Amino acid sequence: MVITASSGVGTGAALALPPHVQLKVEDLQTYFIQGASTVKSVDGVSFSLSRGQTLAVVGESGSGKSVTSLTIMRLLAHPGRIVGGRVLYRLRGGDVVDLAQLPEKRMRAIRGREIAMIFQEPMTSLNPLFTVGDQIMEMILLHESVSRDEARVRAKRMLELVEIPAPERRLDQYPHEMSGGMRQRVMIALALSCNPSLLIADEPTTALDVTIQAQILDLLRRLQKEIGMSILFITHNLGVVAEIAHEVVVMYAGRVVEQGLVLNVFERPRHPYTRGLLACIPDVRRDRTEGGGRRLLNAIPGNVPSALDLPTGCAFAPRCPLVVDRCRELPPLIPVSEDHLSRCWRYDDL
Numbered sequence: 001m002v003i004t005a006s007s008g009v010g011t012g013a014a015l016a017l018p019p020h021v022q023l024k025v026e027d028l029q030t031y032f033i034q035g036a037s038t039v040k041s042v043d044g045v046s047f048s049l050s051r052g053q054t055l056a057v058v059g060e061s062g063s064g065k066s067v068t069s070l071t072i073m074r075l076l077a078h079p080g081r082i083v084g085g086r087v088l089y090r091l092r093g094g095d096v097v098d099l100a101q102l103p104e105k106r107m108r109a110i111r112g113r114e115i116a117m118i119f120q121e122p123m124t125s126l127n128p129l130f131t132v133g134d135q136i137m138e139m140i141l142l143h144e145s146v147s148r149d150e151a152r153v154r155a156k157r158m159l160e161l162v163e164i165p166a167p168e169r170r171l172d173q174y175p176h177e178m179s180g181g182m183r184q185r186v187m188i189a190l191a192l193s194c195n196p197s198l199l200i201a202d203e204p205t206t207a208l209d210v211t212i213q214a215q216i217l218d219l220l221r222r223l224q225k226e227i228g229m230s231i232l233f234i235t236h237n238l239g240v241v242a243e244i245a246h247e248v249v250v251m252y253a254g255r256v257v258e259q260g261l262v263l264n265v266f267e268r269p270r271h272p273y274t275r276g277l278l279a280c281i282p283d284v285r286r287d288r289t290e291g292g293g294r295r296l297l298n299a300i301p302g303n304v305p306s307a308l309d310l311p312t313g314c315a316f317a318p319r320c321p322l323v324v325d326r327c328r329e330l331p332p333l334i335p336v337s338e339d340h341l342s343r344c345w346r347y348d349d350l
């Protein structure tokens, strides 16, 4: 189905975003409700992503990163449900829609064409039974009215764009004939084949060795400059955040605990959880000056609490070195400096 923004994907309602904003998530609540149990996987999350910029969502396993991105894409598995909030998105034609409210049929026209997604495991996106050329062509033909010949030329151009050598020959290969790094590039080519305005990248480099990881991050940065897309980058790795993102949202147990410009948050973290995550990044220079050898990572003791059994007040309190009585009361997101928020009563003691 071919639907352009001007042919009516917009809701017609008077939704608006500042001109530089591509995506604005407002007080999003996504719960998994089954019988008497409710898992509040995303509980009042808000952030805004500017056009052509990268926002990283970071946190340990279970913090709600993937559920946030699946909610934006409206790919939640049952019994996941959006119970509150808005996901305002600027369509290519300029109209703003609330993705949380769009009917599935309209969402299908947006997925792949306006918003694309890449994953840790390329085979989540790639079909082992078809050549990579056929898969990229299929994506182009699904969303645009071009001939098969034109689609093949475009598919080849996409493989060139992601720096795959001998693209003509690669078009006729199956995913299993390629290395992990090459498959990752093909997945990116597939995601970008319809020129999306927003790319959601869910841990796309986690399974790769550091050299290939650096190459893929370089590639994404270059493509972002060329195409001008916004990137929502999901990761548990603050080292990757430093490489790729302009802004960062730190999540813990379904809530945002700190957010701001990467430079500010890294320079002066204002939440003990962020400080703990930063301490987990191996510092190669410091390791060398301290005589080399392997430094034990300064991991945060304990685990993210079960979303079924969250403590009242600050969810990080049971693991927090700075905990005080007041932490039994949930702190709001407190502005600690310009464009920098922290959900910690003791933000000034850090």
Ligand SMILES: Nc1ncnc2c1ncn2[C@@H]1O[C@H](COP(=O)(O)OP(=O)(O)OP(=O)(O)O)[C@@H](O)[C@H]1O
Pocket: 032, 039, 040, 041, 059, 060, 061, 062, 063, 064, 065, 066, 067, 068, 077, 078, 079, 080, 236, 306, 307
């Ligand atoms: N289908 C589901 N049914 C019930 N609970 C779910 C379901 N999917 C996710 N959750 C819960 O939602 C919470 C957030 O999960 P989510 O996958 O978003 O975390 P994450 O930060 O992306 O972790 P990871 O890095 O491991 O993917 C977890 O407590 C998880 O158990």
